[in-house]
Amino acid sequence: MIAYNKTSLDNRxxxxxxxxxxxxxxxxxxxxxxxxxxxxxxxxxxxxxxRIGLFILTVVIIAFSLGLLALIxxxxxxxxxxxxxxITGLITCGALEFIVYNKxxxxxxxxxxxxxxxxxxxxxxxELAGDMxxxxxxxxxxxxxxxxxxxxxxxxxxxxxxxxxxxxxxxxTGLQLGSIGRTILPFLVMAVSTGIYxxxxxxxxxxxxxxxxxxxxxxxxxxxxxxxxxxxxFIVRETSISLLDSPPSAALPLGGLFWILTISLPxxxxxxxxxxxxxxxLWTGLALIxxxxxxxxxxxxxxxxxxALVTGGIVMxxxxxxxxxxxxxxxxxxxxxxxxxxxxxxGLHLESLVIAETFAPTTPTPSNDFQFGGGSGGGGGxxxxx
Amino acid sequence: xxxxxFKKLHAEGLITDDALQKVxxxxxxxxxxxxxxxxxxxxxxxxxxxxxxGILIYKNIDTIGHQAILAFIAAICAGxxxxxxxxxxxxxxxxxxxxxxxxxxxxxxxxxxFVAFIxxxxxAYTVFGTAYGLATFIPMVILFFSAYYFDHLGVLSLAIxxxxxxxxxxxxxxxxxxxxAFEDSRxxxxxxxxxxxxxxxxLTSVRRNFKSHFEFTYTxxxxxxxxxxxxxxxxxxxxxxGLWFLGVVGIAYYFYRYAMKQRSFYIFLVLTFYTxxxxxxxxxxxLAAMAFQDAGPLYLGxxxxxxxxxxLIKVLIIVNRKMKAHDSL
Numbered sequence: 191m192i193a194y195n196k197t198s199l200d201n202r203x204x205x206x207x208x209x210x211x212x213x214x215x216x217x218x219x220x221x222x223x224x225x226x227x228x229x230x231x232x233x234x235x236x237x238x239x240x241r242i243g244l245f246i247l248t249v250v251i252i253a254f255s256l257g258l259l260a261l262i263x264x265x266x267x268x269x270x271x272x273x274x275x276x277i278t279g280l281i282t283c284g285a286l287e288f289i290v291y292n293k294x295x296x297x298x299x300x301x302x303x304x305x306x307x308x309x310x311x312x313x314x315x316x317e318l319a320g321d322m323x324x325x326x327x328x329x330x331x332x333x334x335x336x337x338x339x340x341x342x343x344x345x346x347x348x349x350x351x352x353x354x355x356x357x358x359x360x361x362x363t364g365l366q367l368g369s370i371g372r373t374i375l376p377f378l379v380m381a382v383s384t385g386i387y388x389x390x391x392x393x394x395x396x397x398x399x400x401x402x403x404x405x406x407x408x409x410x411x412x413x414x415x416x417x418x419x420x421x422x423x424f425i426v427r428e429t430s431i432s433l434l435d436s437p438p439s440a441a442l443p444l445g446g447l448f449w450i451l452t453i454s455l456p457x458x459x460x461x462x463x464x465x466x467x468x469x470x471x472l473w474t475g476l477a478l479i480x481x482x483x484x485x486x487x488x489x490x491x492x493x494x495x496x497x498a499l500v501t502g503g504i505v506m507x508x509x510x511x512x513x514x515x516x517x518x519x520x521x522x523x524x525x526x527x528x529x530x531x532x533x534x535x536x537g538l539h540l541e542s543l544v545i546a547e548t549f550a551p552t553t554p555t556p557s558n559d560f561q562f563g564g565g566s567g568g569g570g571g572x573x574x575x576x
Numbered sequence: 577x578x579x580x581x582f583k584k585l586h587a588e589g590l591i592t593d594d595a596l597q598k599v600x601x602x603x604x605x606x607x608x609x610x611x612x613x614x615x616x617x618x619x620x621x622x623x624x625x626x627x628x629x630g631i632l633i634y635k636n637i638d639t640i641g642h643q644a645i646l647a648f649i650a651a652i653c654a655g656x657x658x659x660x661x662x663x664x665x666x667x668x669x670x671x672x673x674x675x676x677x678x679x680x681x682x683x684x685x686x687x688x689x690f691v692a693f694i695x696x697x698x699x700a701y702t703v704f705g706t707a708y709g710l711a712t713f714i715p716m717v718i719l720f721f722s723a724y725y726f727d728h729l730g731v732l733s734l735a736i737x738x739x740x741x742x743x744x745x746x747x748x749x750x751x752x753x754x755x756x757a758f759e760d761s762r763x764x765x766x767x768x769x770x771x772x773x774x775x776x777x778x779l780t781s782v783r784r785n786f787k788s789h790f791e792f793t794y795t796x797x798x799x800x801x802x803x804x805x806x807x808x809x810x811x812x813x814x815x816x817x818g819l820w821f822l823g824v825v826g827i828a829y830y831f832y833r834y835a836m837k838q839r840s841f842y843i844f845l846v847l848t849f850y851t852x853x854x855x856x857x858x859x860x861x862x863l864a865a866m867a868f869q870d871a872g873p874l875y876l877g878x879x880x881x882x883x884x885x886x887x888l889i890k891v892l893i894i895v896n897r898k899m900k901a902h903d904s905l
Contacts, residue, residue, distance in 0.1 A: 204581060211577055216598040221591045228590055236896045239841040243848060243892050250885040258878040261871065298890070467608040476613065496631035503625025510618040513610070514677070520607050528611040 192401055193290045194233070195252030195343050199401050201229035202296075233296035244299030252282060252307050256547075268318050282308040290343075302545030305343055309335055309351075329358035340405060345371050349405040353386065355414050365433075372430070373443060379420035387413040407470060414459060414474045423486040467523065579603050622681075632837060649693045656686025664726055668784045672727040680728060687722055687731050691715045691738075707740060712742040724787060732790055734775065736797050743770050745801075752800065758808035759862040767805030774798030795834070799843065802827050803850040819859065826855040839899050845892075856881070 192565035286304035331354035339348035364375035459475030589652035727870035778794030
């Protein structure tokens with residue numbers, strides 16, 4: 191099913207593991223070289239910056255080719271454009287297969303761009319041709335196409351798109367079921383999230399599906415997020431007001447349950463992340479704590495903003511500082527020291543750029559804002575030299 | 577690391593018994609690193625706290641009074657710098673690692689409060705009168721001094737943005753295009769001079785081997801500033817846009833040699849795109865200047881973009897191979 195060369199994919203995994211072992215000091219440079227020789231990767235996978243460049247250029251080529259085709263064929267009505275989009279999409283698909291088969295591109299930027307463009311072009315073509323397709327039909331088409339893309343090219347983003355489309359299908363099914371469907375909609379989404387979560391973790395542990403692991407990890411994170419979203423008071427309430435036409439003043443049925451889910455789920459995620467040493471749970475949980483805080487603050491003004499910021503900030507600083515100190519010597523299998531894997535972006539000194547951006551000085555402009563001191567400065571500011 | 581895989585590699589005779597043993601022990605005693613999680617929380621905490629304090633002060637300015645606030649900021653600043661002077665490692669022109677994790681953050685806080693102090697002084701009492709330059713010049717000197725004396729890349733970036741602010745340009749990534757009015761030709765020339773200065777500073781730090789690890793930060797700021805200033809020149813000074821294009825090519829050539837020497841994919845990508853934008857602008861202007869009775873130039877434009885993108889893809893792939901080949905040497 192996977193378009194890429196299987197042996198090369200396997201050897202790539204071997205090479206990654208060997209590189210990790212080399213960085214950890216478990217194997218020598220010589221051994222690493224031997225492993226690489228014995229497991230050659232036949233892919234063209236450039237450096238990440240080149241990948242970005244190739245991606246943009248591929249988009250440029252396809253966009254202008256589409257424009258040129260439209261010029262030549264003198265397309266003027268919707269149907270002509272629909273045909274043009276679909277044909278270009280199919281050609282893009284062909285180019286993708288060619289690049290992968292004959293040029294052995296793998297995550298080179300070119301294959302990513304072609305896959306996404308093919309998807310966008312074909313879906314927009316169908317949408318144009320179908321003349322206002324129903325949301326349900328659109329979700330089904332996107333789901334099928336994205337699922338195919340995810341399976342054939344082991345693409346993580348396609349997996350996420352397919353999952354989003356699946357949720358769209360569930361949502362629309364719930365709407366079609368009438369008032370019962372609307373009430374159980376959040377639980378339907380939770381059930382689907384749980385189902386896909388179980389499925390993706392099960393598949394992820396299977397040797398057979400090793401090439402899909404990256405996408406499956408992302409999918410797991412997405413299911414955690416969608417499960418939380420389906421239980422979040424704010425989201426459930428706002429959706430029922432805007433999409434399901436319930437009056438804004440009406441109390442949300444089962445409101446108490448949704449409040450419990452809103453507040454407890456993030457902490458449960460974090461707890462599980464720590465218990466199982468699972469990064470996906472940990473990060474999702476940490477991010478969702480912020481979501482829970484925002485939800486509470488949206489409905490209840492617990493504290494004035496400035497005091498909320500100050501107390502929140504102090505709690506976070508104290509907590510993280512204590513943990514950093516406490517875990518400096520590793521305890522219970524945790525450490526606060528950096529893992530040895532070096533991040534590619536570290537070379538860009540990203541942190542220092544972030545600092546400069548957050549605390550950027552404003553360029554001095556002589557303007558009338560500077561009149562605070564009063565006295566002789568007023569009004570003359572604009573003519574001042576600086 | 578997957579122990580099964582390494583057993584297989586061992587069976588293939590690719591790794592020694594010793595290495596296999598090491599991998600299994602490492603895997604058994606694997607530590608779960610919370611480094612980035614904790615650091616992120618710490619950083620967010622600092623941002624929230626300072627934001628909250630800012631609002632608090634803003635709301636209560638009448639009861640607190642400017643002097644109390646200034647004294648408070650000055651106290652934090654003095655405290656931070658005292659700590660840094662007491663705990664710093666001895667100065668060396670080479671890279672000096674921070675004595676502990678907290679040191680870098682305390683220094684940063686000291687520098688930021690110093691900038692805030694000067695800014696506040698000017699805001700509340702107009703101490704520097706209309707000599708606005710002085711209000712950015714003093715923090716800049718202190719920032720450069722701190723960056724070199726305590727060896728801190730973040731403070732160096734702050735110092736560079738302050739230097740640019742002193743010259744009248746915003747150079748942080750999000751503001752460089754938004755906050756600058758490039759129609760003003762003086763701004764373009766200032767940008768060119770400043771960019772050149774930064775590149776030279778980068779070169780000097782390597783040549784003299786004086787804090788040579790600062791070089792990338794200087795060059796990176798200089799690179800973007802030079803290109804953006806030259807492109808702004810090309811876009812705004814219509815009559816001589818060809819000359820500006822030559823300027824862009826010249827800058828690109830310099831950085832191409834630099835990227836090859838440093839084997840920097842990042843720099844190569846950046847220079848390629850700036851040059852591509854410049855070249856495309858030239859072509860589009862030339863085509864637009866042709867008679868527009870028929871659609872011929874329009875077709876040519878589309879063909880140009882398709883063809884040039886193909887060529888650039890080839891170039892990127894070839895250069896990538898070339899750099900990788902050097903990599904293995």
